[in-house]
Amino acid sequence: xxxxxxxxxxxxxxxxxxxxxxxxxxxxxxxxxxxxxxxxxxxxxxxxxxxxxxxxxxxxxxxxxxxxxxxxxxxxxxxxxxxxxxxxxxxxxxxxxxxxxxxxxxxxxxxxxxxxxxxxxxxxxxxxxxxxxxxxxxxxxxxxxxxxxxxxxxxxxxxxxxxxxxxxxxxxxxxxxxxxxxxxxxxxxxxxxxxxxxxxxxxxxxxxxxxxxxxxxxxxxxxxxxxxxxxxxxxxxxxxxxxxxxxxxxxxxxxxxxxxxxxxxxxxxxxxxxxxxxxxxxxxxxxxxxxxxxxxxxxxxxxxxxxxxxxxxxxxxxxxxxxxxxxxxxxxxxxxxxxxxxxxxxxxxxxxxxxxxxxxxxxxxxxxxxxxxxxxxxxxxxxxxxxxxxxxxxxxxxxxxxxxxxxxxxxxxxxxxxxxxxxxxxxxxxxxxxxxxxxxxxxxxxxxxxxxxxxxxxxxxxxxxxxx
Numbered sequence: 001x002x003x004x005x006x007x008x009x010x011x012x013x014x015x016x017x018x019x020x021x022x023x024x025x026x027x028x029x030x031x032x033x034x035x036x037x038x039x040x041x042x043x044x045x046x047x048x049x050x051x052x053x054x055x056x057x058x059x060x061x062x063x064x065x066x067x068x069x070x071x072x073x074x075x076x077x078x079x080x081x082x083x084x085x086x087x088x089x090x091x092x093x094x095x096x097x098x099x100x101x102x103x104x105x106x107x108x109x110x111x112x113x114x115x116x117x118x119x120x121x122x123x124x125x126x127x128x129x130x131x132x133x134x135x136x137x138x139x140x141x142x143x144x145x146x147x148x149x150x151x152x153x154x155x156x157x158x159x160x161x162x163x164x165x166x167x168x169x170x171x172x173x174x175x176x177x178x179x180x181x182x183x184x185x186x187x188x189x190x191x192x193x194x195x196x197x198x199x200x201x202x203x204x205x206x207x208x209x210x211x212x213x214x215x216x217x218x219x220x221x222x223x224x225x226x227x228x229x230x231x232x233x234x235x236x237x238x239x240x241x242x243x244x245x246x247x248x249x250x251x252x253x254x255x256x257x258x259x260x261x262x263x264x265x266x267x268x269x270x271x272x273x274x275x276x277x278x279x280x281x282x283x284x285x286x287x288x289x290x291x292x293x294x295x296x297x298x299x300x301x302x303x304x305x306x307x308x309x310x311x312x313x314x315x316x317x318x319x320x321x322x323x324x325x326x327x328x329x330x331x332x333x334x335x336x337x338x339x340x341x342x343x344x345x346x347x348x349x350x351x352x353x354x355x356x357x358x359x360x361x362x363x364x365x366x367x368x369x370x371x372x373x374x375x376x377x378x379x380x381x382x383x384x385x386x387x388x389x390x391x392x393x394x395x396x397x398x399x400x401x402x403x404x405x406x407x408x409x410x411x412x413x414x415x416x417x418x419x420x421x422x423x424x425x426x427x428x429x430x431x432x433x434x435x436x437x438x439x440x441x442x443x444x445x446x447x448x449x450x451x452x453x454x455x456x457x458x459x460x461x462x463x464x465x466x467x468x
Contacts, residue, residue, distance in 0.1 A: 016063040019098035080446040084114035093129040105145040113447035118160040151265040152454035158261035159452030163237035167210035168285035188214040200320035205286030207294035212286035219279040226336040227278040234260030238288040262456040269461045310396040312404040326422040337428035343435040347411035354436035358384040363428040369463045379459040390417035
């Protein structure tokens, strides 16, 4: 439970958590009638050069404890790292307050995201009772930040949900039930996918008893404005088919839809935002399942735009369905630019680890805005190389294309290059590889948790609002 409060009268039996930087801010604690020894201890700590947490027991009838967070500028410990670290170990019930207006949104994000806990399948729930005490003039900013946080949490929750409960059909129904104010939903059923010759998408999903769906979210403001297309990877479970996933990696494959979860959450986030562009987001849903009905290495499949693809590897299925979806929305909509999002696992992680996402191709405006966002936010991007050389290396000797080149190991660039063959109207193009950032298997940092992070919801929402 989380509530924004402008008065302390209704808060009972809580712990008061106060973020402070300067001595003058102590005046805002007068309502607690603090002992002089407590005030002196806080004043002494404010003089020190290191960040610190102070804990005092209170006899106040409404607030059991006072927890003071003091942050000092430190190259080794940033503000977000300090706050998030301390937020994780706070009790279940507390009231958070700061007189520093500049850091209110950061405090809220750090508070809720660093304490994220998925317990929907547990019989005993771990419920927090958190209040954010602020001046009434800050309500609008905090409510906006809270909505952003809720959408990031939605993306995390979707990843944690078992594939048995989040089949392509189940997710299509979830999207259909979502209440959008300014976004229209279109859904192509399995029969429509087959009928409209989305051959690559159909072949990837047909082997499973849970057949594929294609969901399109339209945020059309004015047809005269530029239109941005977004296509992302959503495989509700990825076995790798005949070239099966190795060992323990199979467990994480319920999360092969996490990047698409972030885009769905992003479309919710921007539904009521002021935009100067139209958005068309295409969500393809499929299971990469093991069955005798599936294609094999050396098979040649035909895409929606008529190009043929030589299947080199069956665990390179995502680029097939993304290619079909790119061609489909390029055909149905007048796109000015197109963005694709996927995780290419080890290729990008080996280069950038779990802290940076790779960004590449030729939409300089989009790329620069993403890189600028990186400078002062937790979602970081790094540019990766691309040029015509990589596109040339996607050609096949016996078909138009092959879905994997065995010998060019710059896989992030290569897989973006494969998709570039499906820019049927020469749209400006941006490809993001959010592998380690979306599914953080290493360690938490800042308010980014270990596991599905919801990476991209915040940065994409920010960038889309800047486009013209």
